Structure formats: C-alpha cells, structure tokens
Amino acid sequence: MNKFIRKVYDVHLPDSLASRLRKKRFSLFTSILDSIPSPIKILDVGGTVSFWENLGFLNEEIKDVEITLLNIKFIETSSTHPKIKQVIGNATNMENYQSNEFDIVFSNSVIEHVGDYDEQRQMANEVMRVGKKYFVQTPNLFFPIEPHFVFPLFQFMPISIRVWLLTNFALGWYDKVSDKQLARSIATSIKLLNKRKFLNLFPEAQLYEEKFFGLTKSFIVYGECL
Incomplete structure (x- = not known):
C-alpha cells in the first residue's frame, strides 16, 4: 500500500483520514451516550477490543459501561478489559438477546459484509430489536475508492x-x-450500500454523511428504536 493510501485509509496512523473520521464519528456516538443514564449496556456488532482501546474510550471515566462484542468467531486479542466481553453470534439473527436488551447497538463497517440486501435487512431489524438506540456506519457505494x-x-x-x-x-x-x-x-x-438503500433499512433514522473533499465517504444512521 503506497504512502498516500496509507495516509488516507490506515486507521493505525493517528493522522490518517480514516483515524480522523473515526474520532469524529466517535464524538457523535459519545454525544448520544450522554443522553443515556448509567449504567450503559452497549452491543458492538462486529467489533474488537482494539477498536475501543484505540479510541481511548476504555480509559475514560465518563460512564459506567458494559460492552458486548458480537462476532461470528472469537477474535484473538492480547489485551482484555473488565468491561468488555466477547460472544459468538450472527448479526442477522441475535436470537440469544431479548428485545431492547441493550441501551445502544453500535456497528462500524459491518453491514456490508453480512450478505445480500435481504440479509442486510435482517441485520438492521435485529439491531433495532435488541437495542433501545442504534448507531450504524457503512461506506458509501459511490465513493470512488473502494475502501476494502x-x-x-x-x-x-x-x-x-x-x-x-x-x-x-x-x-x-x-x-x-x-x-x-x-x-x-x-x-x-462485500455488498456496499448507497444512501437510499441504507436509509430504507433504517427508515426512522437520522443520517450523518462523512465527507472527503466534498464527496460522501460513508454514512451513519442513528436513532431510537420504536
């Protein structure tokens, strides 16, 4: 990967575009958390321990939180945290969880990986079922550089x-x-989504568009579950 692409996409570089967008994205997420009383139960669909560590979230004492990471397989990690647990599960069928079991469901660049549009809808429905609120991000189909x-x-x-x-x-x-x-x-x-199709999965959502040189790089939908 050349230096320019790394500067844009490598989340491990603190000054890359991806890192800056991720931090801005997370600021929006934490502003939503401020409206939720403690303790907060977060379900991260497709997340990792390192994601939360890299954002500095685990070092902050802003809220009493419990984060559940749901993935189709266990993700090996060199670090653990008492407020994070990993579980095996399917984003399109979270049958082990009751409706509104989590205060908020978070998912970052996952819904484009779960299958075709019907399976993406199943994931969206499950996200809105098990969470009281949701915050879901996905890359824009029409951004000229495919992000994966x-x-x-x-x-x-x-x-x-x-x-x-x-x-x-x-x-x-x-x-x-x-x-x-x-x-x-x-x-x-990988099934990237355009804005219309993404909003159709979350019809009551608020939409935030992440920009790069005036072009929409990715979408975020967030809101309360009905």
Missing part, C-alpha cells in the same frame, strides 16, 4: 476483472490470492 480493496471504482468492475486483480496483486487489506474461486468469493462478499 483500496482501488478506484473496484466495486463497479466486472467480476472477471476483480478476480484478475485479486489473483495478481495485493489490494488494500487483502494479500494476493492464488485461488480464483477464493478470489471470486472475496470480491463478491
């Missing part, structure tokens, strides 16, 4: 070209893939 493969207009290319690129080059966060079937699976597994 970090390649211009990758999402609009024919599948044969995407497979060829993946089997010949390391793209974004993916190493070069030797197997064409695996490359096809990777290329088709």
Whole structure:
C-alpha cells in the first residue's frame, strides 16, 4: 500500500483520514451516550477490543459501561478489559438477546459484509430489536475508492476483472490470492450500500454523511428504536 493510501485509509496512523473520521464519528456516538443514564449496556456488532482501546474510550471515566462484542468467531486479542466481553453470534439473527436488551447497538463497517440486501435487512431489524438506540456506519457505494480493496471504482468492475486483480496483486487489506474461486468469493462478499438503500433499512433514522473533499465517504444512521 503506497504512502498516500496509507495516509488516507490506515486507521493505525493517528493522522490518517480514516483515524480522523473515526474520532469524529466517535464524538457523535459519545454525544448520544450522554443522553443515556448509567449504567450503559452497549452491543458492538462486529467489533474488537482494539477498536475501543484505540479510541481511548476504555480509559475514560465518563460512564459506567458494559460492552458486548458480537462476532461470528472469537477474535484473538492480547489485551482484555473488565468491561468488555466477547460472544459468538450472527448479526442477522441475535436470537440469544431479548428485545431492547441493550441501551445502544453500535456497528462500524459491518453491514456490508453480512450478505445480500435481504440479509442486510435482517441485520438492521435485529439491531433495532435488541437495542433501545442504534448507531450504524457503512461506506458509501459511490465513493470512488473502494475502501476494502483500496482501488478506484473496484466495486463497479466486472467480476472477471476483480478476480484478475485479486489473483495478481495485493489490494488494500487483502494479500494476493492464488485461488480464483477464493478470489471470486472475496470480491463478491462485500455488498456496499448507497444512501437510499441504507436509509430504507433504517427508515426512522437520522443520517450523518462523512465527507472527503466534498464527496460522501460513508454514512451513519442513528436513532431510537420504536
């Protein structure tokens, strides 16, 4: 990954665009938390311990919180925190949780990974069922640089070209893939959303658009569950 792309997309660089947007995004999230009385139960769908650590949230004493990280598999981590627990589950079917069990459901760049539009709707419905509030972010389909493969207009290319690129080059966060079937699976597994489709999943939501040089890089929907 070249230096310019790293400067834009690498969340581990504190001065990258991704890091700055993430911090701004999290400021919006914490402003919503201020309206919730302690203690606060947060469900992070697809989250990691390092995500919360990197944002400095675990070092702040602003609220008494309990964070549950839900993923399809256990994510190995070198650190633990008494207020965070990991559970195995499916974002499209959170059958182990009751309605309104969490004060707020948080999800960052996950809904585009769960499957087709029907499965994305299932995730949205589950988010709004188990949470009293929600805060969900996803990249914009029409931003010119695809954020996972970090390649211009990758999402609009024919599948044969995407497979060829993946089997010949390391793209974004993916190493070069030797197997064409695996490359096809990777290329088709991410279903980016446009604004209309995203809002259709959360029809009562407020919308925030993250901008880069006047272009919308990603969307955030947030609101109260009915």
